[in-house]
Amino acid sequence: MKLVTRRQWGARSARSQAGYLASTRGVKVHYTGSYVDPRLADDHGRCAAMMRQIQNGHMDGNGWNDIGYSFAVCPHRYVYEGRGLHALPAANGPGLNTGHYAVLGMVGNKGLVTPTDDMLHGIRDAIEHVRAKGGAGGEVKGHRDGYSTDCPGAKLYAWVKRGAPRPKGGGTPPKPPAPPEDVLEILFNAGIRKPLTVPPGGRVSVPWEAEYADPSNVHGGGPSWTPKAKEWALVTLGTVVDGQAAGEKLKHVLAEYEKGGSARVKDHFGEDKIGDGTRVEYTLSGLMWLRDDRGYRVDLVNEGARPVTVTKAHLRVAR
Template sequence: MWSRRYVLAAAMLPLALLVTWDAPERETVTERGTDVSATRPAAPRPAIVGRLAWRAEEAREPADYTESVEAVFVHHTNHPNEYDCAKDVPGMLRSMQEDHIEGKGWDDLGYNFVVDRCGNVYEGRAGGADKAVEGAHTKGFNARSVGIGALGHFGAGEEVPRPMLEAIAAVAAWKLRPGVDPRGRARMVSTNDASRYSKGTAVRLDVIAGHRDGYHTDCPGDALYEALPRLRELTARLRDEG
């Protein structure tokens, strides 16, 4: 039986429709993904709960891969925040994956990684956590980026749990290409007119950016967006210690 909290989370899934994702843009894919370990990552690989553990559905199509990771886009999933990390999260991930596949017509979960309020990191989109898998998370800017979904809703005045922020930083520090400053900016080129910038527009975005920086949305919520400067510092510290 589902727990009371999971029932609440499932009931609130329609809220996730307020957050707009995008199907993978396939303009810069490569035949084989880049193995992060082969490029000497600037920070160690964090502990990651694999897809098998949360019983993910197999992806409908093989994964697409992009070039080295130059940017991180932070999202919130718009789920209620009061969930049990051990009992509820696997089911919440499966429901979100089902929504992305059946509701949006994609071939898998959009985010590359999902982080819960307890600081657990989950492998999202299939294709290999160690590889530069092209996600479906930020319309116009899926290429050369990683999408990390914070499981919950982080509007103005809501608390962003410290373990969650530290876990996002750990993923960002590991996945970003060596030499990239998490406190700096990355040159990105929009691949979709429906993004915040018309197709072909070159822009300089924060290396660690919020979904709203690339698309017309409130995501990742005011509270999490305001925490991004702290997240950049945490990420930089982890890379310095790497």
């Protein structure tokens, strides 16, 4: 389970400790009951902020001691810790909180209304987590079961009525960041086939073992590529990074090396990408003057204290 702790999503402290919950009959599934920004579906960077917004609404609007849910699940299968295990939730309605944990799927009645397969997997992950660690029984119900509300909405409720099954196919992988649309000619387009780990203090060249387009054969294999002639090119890099602790720095650098060698001549341009403790998608794009007697690489420099894993990387060089 991809758990995001309260500290990781920036939760406020509860005003007072929730009542102890030794066991429950099961779980009740919820939705927000309001508008959810559809951009959430493609941008995991928005999900922690959504949690903070929900918590503020529950504490400042409803006057509750804390966020009302036990756990909440974003479209990307991350399970956010709300009140957590063995804590009385508030979201099920008066008198109904001792019977069930409350698990939110981050969809609403307007905007983003359809749960992704990853969200259903995540809710299922949360259900199995409270069964294994939180004394929850086997029931899976909707908020509307026993309480007057349309929550958790038609789609999640239909899924609950089917027994909240895992979707087939293991869920959709997160999309790599899309480079901008344009009418340029592609020189080189590549990605990685397996996750790349950058140790603390390490500098790693992205290997580009997945070649999507290389029409003029600028890539001989390995991390370097060399154009056939001197020219300007638009270089666009996208990465998806896991395990980058909040505030830690992973530099993305477009670097020039000796042709056919591993001696670095200089760094062209780059950006310091700062982690927020969750999966982060980064993009970097710029014009670069390329020489036909150099090798060019993308280097990742981990200036943080822990290893960082790059699960996706995509490079496009175009003129």
